[in-house]
Amino acid sequence: MAEKILLKGNEAIAHAAIHCGCDGYFGYPITPQSEVMETLMAQKPWETTGMVVLQAESEIASINMLYGGAGTGKRVMTSSSSPGISLMSEGISYLAGAELPCLVVDVQRGGPGLGTIQPSQSDYFQATKGGGHGDYKIIILAPAYGQEMYDFVELGFELAFKYRMPAMILADGVIGQMMEKVEIKEQKPRWTKEEILKISPWAATGKTADRKRNIITSLDLDPISQEQHNIHLQEKYRQVEENEVRYTEYRSEDAEHLIVAFGCMARIAETAIDRAREQGIKVGLIRPITLFPFPKKPIEKLLPQLKSMMSIELNAGQMVEDLKVIANGKVPVHFFGRMGGVVASPDEIYEAIINKLK
Amino acid sequence: MDIKDIIKEENKVYGKTPVLTDNVMHYCPGCSHGVVHKLIAEVIEEMGIQDKTIGVSPVGCAVLAYNYLDIDWEEAAHGRAPALATAIKRLNPDKYVFTYQGDGDLASIGCGEIMHACNRGENIVVIFINNAIYGMTGGQMAPTTLLGMVTATTPYGRNAELNGYPLRLTELLAQLDGTCYVTRQSVQNPASVRKAKKAIQKAFENSMKKKGTSFVEIVGTCNSGWKMNPVKANQWMEENMFAKYPLGDIKDI
Known part of the structure; x- marks a missing residue:
């Protein structure tokens, strides 16, 4: 039977990185996600799998280290929280433009500005609409459980390399800090040099006599070919939309009222939905896993x-x-939210359902 | 004697290294970049490391350096080349990794990255081209612009009160425990070109010895930005730049 251990979500990220054969982690401390790097440093994976773990001087340096490492075909990742992701946004745009696969973990806290260190989901726009400049998308996975924090590391790398684009785990302070039982997978080896050449023949691995030089860049000064590159990126994003949608449903088969919530709010909403159902209100849930x-x-x-x-x-x-946009005027779309690091309770959500949906 | 009798392999005393591509360089006539590109290419050829070298190009005039050296490249965001190089080298310690950066890229927006890469003693080579001006964007003030020097953003000359002082970053980096070789060179005549090449070769050799970061500043000309012809620019550099940026090894351990 697979081993289960009690872990914080942030710790699960760190263990998953080592277990799935990640090559390098580059990060900068910020609450509420510092346990990711602390756990990696304590585990010393450079002595076992050969994984590089480096505390960078800033989030800006971290994301550019990802660019450097990803450009050589390695599986590299970072983690941060909202203000840090703002600093990384320029780099994420470059990674998207250069079509580099990598994994970014965002354990969101309340904003704007320095905001608070308490949980939030206020970076949905930043993550899904492209926080940086230019027309780009990145794959966004929204975990609701410690187990998903663990599992989405490997999944994130898989999708990032499948489509040659950055993937992000968009968690929040609740999922990052909460301890849950997590099923641990077997240690997988890091990719060998031969595997990297096969998986990523585009990577800067040293120009050998049998091929042209590989250049990792997002620059193309010719507007016609830059437009072609944009068309190629948009086509890729359409394929992602076609093939990679992930979600769960809860009591939605006969639902007349649909709650949509992701991450920790989806779990809290389930409790409120059960109470509303007891009152005869047909409420169900869709929890987007991919945002x-x-x-x-x-x-x-x-x-x-x-x-x-x-x-x-x-x-x-x-x-x-x-x-x-999806409702397109066919049904009313309501909203309930809390801001600034306040986590909504099941009671509040139940009240909101009663008040707005009856 | 026909010219075909002269152009023979046994008569060849000098040629273009195959590590330089046949692409026509976009640099202005008289610019120092072309010479430095050639020196790096020659060092890579002579050391036999074309398949083991990864270059990181900057934002600035040298953004397209990847068009001219026939090696694998990564093109960095403005100032971040040392961060890229850090990860490339740590993840691929068997590779020779170098950054090629101008004064705006390295000494202004990338000041943090170069400080910390050098302070960590990353086993990389940094080639720093200091021509005291932003060339690509049209000749604005750089951190290394001399006092009194006229640029697009210091039209009345750089004024210390208004614009601060010329930044001698190379001297600062030599103070860090992580650097093993810090030198300042130039390429305005054959003797200086030969010295600069030796410095670049030493820096590449150091990067496999786990000694720390090797940093080679090349004081160069930007005759377009300086609005001088190439000969005058070289003369002006010798008379003005070398006083603030003296040539020679600052650190070699």
């Missing part, structure tokens, strides 16, 4: 049976805008 690609089709499929939708988020209402 990009967003589960449009599963929600559209439920639309004909729905009387209303409601987005529950730890922010001022961000994902709700995507729901309104």
Whole structure:
């Protein structure tokens, strides 16, 4: 039987990185995610798997280290929290432009500005709409459980390399700090040099006589070919939307009112949904696991049976805008949220359901 | 005697290294970049490390350096080349990794990255081209611009009260425990070119000896930005730049 251990979500990220054969972690301390690097440093994976762990001088340096490492075909990652992700956003745009696979973990805290160290989901826009400049998307995985923090590290790398683009685990302070039982997988080896050449023939691995030089860049001064590159990126994002949507449903089969919530809010909403069901209100839940690609089709499929939708988020209402586009005026779309690091309780959500959906 | 009798392999005394591509360089006539590119290419050829070298190009005039040296490259965001090189070298310790950066890239926006890469003693080579001006964006003030020097953003000359002082970053980096070789060179005549090449070769050799960071500043000309012809620019550099940026090894351990 697979081993289960009690871990904080942040610690699960660190263990998963080592176990899945990650080549390098580059990060900068910030609450509420510092346990990721602390756990890696304590585990000393450079002595076992050969994984590099480096405390960089800033988030800006960290993300550019990812660019450097990813450009050589290695599996590299970083983790941070909201203000740090803002600093990384320029680098994420470069990674997207140069089509480099990597994994970024964002354990969100309340903002704006220095904000607070308490949990939040107020970086949904930043993550899903492209926090940096240019037309780009990155794959966004939103874990709701410690187990998903662990599992999404390997999944994130898998998707990042499948599509040659950055992937992000968009967690929040609740999932990062909460301790849960996590099933640990067997140690996988890091990719060999031969495997890297096969998987990423585009990488800067040293120009050998049998090939042209490999250049990792997001620069193309010719507008016509830069447009072609953009068309290629958009086509890739369409494929991601077609193939990689992930979500879960809870009591949604006969639902007349649909709650959409991700991360910790989805779990809290389930409790409120059970109470509303006891009152005879037919409420169900869709929990997007991928925020990009967003589960449009599963929600559209439920639309004909729905009387209303409601987005529950730890922010001022961000994902709700995507729901309104999907609803397209066919059903009312409500919103309930708390901000600034306050986590909504099941009671509050139950009240919101009663007040807005009845 | 026909010219074909002269152009023979046995008569060859000098040629273009195959590590330099046939692409026509975009640099202005008289610019120092072309010479430094050639020196790096020659060192790579002579050391036999073309398949083991990864270059990191900057933002600035040398952003397209990857068009000219036939090696694998990564093109960095402005100032971040030392961060890229840090990860490339740590993840691929068998590779020779160098950054090629100008004064705006390295000494202004990338000041943090170069300080910390050098302070960690990353086993990389840094080639720093100091021509005291932003060339690509049209001749604005650089951190290394001399006092009194006229640029697009110091039209009345750099004024210490308004613009601060010329930054001698190379001297600062020599103070860090992580650097093993810090030198300042130039390429305005054959003797200086030969010295600069030796310095670049030493820096590449150091990077496999786990001694720390090797930093080679090349004081160069930007005759377009300085608005001088190439000969005048070399003369001006010798008369003005070398006083603030004296040539020679600052640290060699």
